Structure formats: C-alpha cells, structure tokens
Amino acid sequence: MKKLPNVTGVAIDGRGVLIAGPSGSGKSSLALELIDRGARLIGDDGVVVSPEDGRLHAAPPVETEGLIEIRNVGIVEMEPVGAPACLWITLAKDPPRLPLGPEQRRVAGCTVPEIRLYPSKLALALRVEAALDMFGLDR
Template identity: 40%
Template sequence: MTGGRRAAKFVTMDTMHATCVSVFGDRLSGCLLLGPSGSGKSDLAVRLIDGGGTLVADDRVIITARDGLATAAPPPLLAGLLEIRGLGVMTVPFLGEADIRLLVCLTNADDIERMAPITSQHLNGVDIPCLLVDASKASAAARVRWAVRRVLAYGTLNSVKTLVPKPAAESGPAPDNERDRSADGTECGVGVGPGPESRPESGPEDNEDRDG
C-alpha cells in the first residue's frame, strides 16, 4: 500500500483500432465498435451519438483492464475528434473514460444468424458480451442500445431461446357458463329468454280466462 491507498490487483493497457461510444452518455454504458476499415464504425458511432450517446474515442481506443473491468479512453491527440464521412473530422463532446459493457462486431448481414448464439470475447483478460451487427442496417443503432440496456440490467445478453406452448386442455364438454355461443348464435349463460317473435300472441280466449 502506498499513501494509504490500495493498489489495483491487475492492470493492463493496450491501444486498439476501434471506436467507442457511451450509448447513454454516461461512464457506465460504453460499447466498443470493432471491424475492419470501411465496415462502418464511425458511421454507426454518429447514429449512436445522434440518438443520445457520447463519443469516447474514434479510430484509436486505449483499453485498460483493471480488477475484472475493461475501460476505454481516447488517446490525448485524438480526444473529441470524430470522422463523419462527407464532412471530415469534426470536434464533438466526449467522455474521458467509459466502462466497456458490449463488444459490437461489425459484419455483413448474411453472416448473422437470425437466432445467433450469444458469445463473448476476452478483452485484455476481461470477458465481455459480443453482438454481431451489420452497420448498414437502419436498425443497427437501435440494436446496440437494446443490447447495452440488457447487459446493464441483467449482466448478460442471454434471453428466452424457446417458447414452449402450454399443453392443450383435455377435450370434453365445457361448463354452461364457459360456452361461448349456442347453436342459434346467442350468448349462453346470460339468462337470455325467447325473443318477442317466439311468444304466442294473446287472443280473446286468453283475456276471457283472465277475467274469469
């Protein structure tokens, strides 16, 4: 111990070719966008930022692993710089550091299974959930937000994999109050009597009987 402070148990640092955005604009919701040059990292970052996120680092990211948690930070010379295709390199607000909750691996949609198995990757010794995304899809940013939100809430990307139907009830006559309709289409179990057309019209004989 030095100066009354506890030293970190395990620290590693590395620089990666990637882009990092805090999806919800705070230190807790960082996602690391990974992919070859031209795969859409900066373009997806623009959409995430436009949807409420904050840039951490573009093109180069300093990754630090400490006590089982990976964080991202910008190199000093690139802090606050974001490349926007057609506009050039722009200066934008940024975070100096964010925890990496999700790895977003950019690939072609044809390579992504509809119900892809959930995987994770080791980043400087830290196990982090990984999501495959086609950055060219209109829903790409929304998928990333959904994934980060789930990791923050549950610590995992795992979800319900199968929907098991309930066993069908045994066949048999339904109780009177559960039958939906009678043979003539009127609702059952409501105390509906015969309609006016089914009542016999009273005649003179009936009136005489009542008078007598």
C-alpha cells in the same frame, strides 16, 4: 494500457460500447447515429483500454481525443468521455440471425459480451441499444 485500432467507442448512459469492423464498415457512422440519440464519444477508429477492478475501461487515445470523422464532410470535435466497456459490437457480413446469446470477447485480461451485427443502415443504432439492454454488462 492497450490501444485498439479500428475500434470506435461510445458511452450510452455511462456504459461503453466498443464497435469493431474493417475500415469502411460503418463504425463512425454508427457512432454518429448513437451520438445523435444521446450517446457520448469515447474514441473514433482507436480506443485505449485498461483493466480496472476486474473490468475493462475504455478511454480516448491522446492523439485523436475528441475527434470523429464524418465521411465526405471532415473531422468534427466533440467532448470525449471514458466508460466501462459493457458490450463489444462486431460489424460483420455473416452474423447469426437469431443468436442464442452473446459471444465473449477477451481484451486486456477482461471479458466483454460480444454481438455481431450486419452493418445495414436499417435501425442499426436501435439494434445496438437493444443489444446493450439485453446482453451488456451493468456499469
């Protein structure tokens, strides 16, 4: 088991999406947008991962299980889930405009497709859902 700090995770239809980026980049805000669209919280600003049957599995860390920060509002409780990690999103200031495909992120001995997205508020949740459909691993 390995804890990934500065990573927020949600599950969309049982497929885990791990969102990485520096503090203040919008990981929790993106997670909240996705949750509003039907996703489930895995973990906010910390996710525990472990290899299971050759796949990376993401789960909430015990110390913050079920908690997510809503900036300028406070901490909110939600029922967390675990899920196979099917896509890694990196919020970055310099992503390629038209990538040829996903990069590969190696975590805990497993490989997950990685897409870098500019953390603009314009349709970011839709871009994550599209990337999961296009490049994400199946459950």
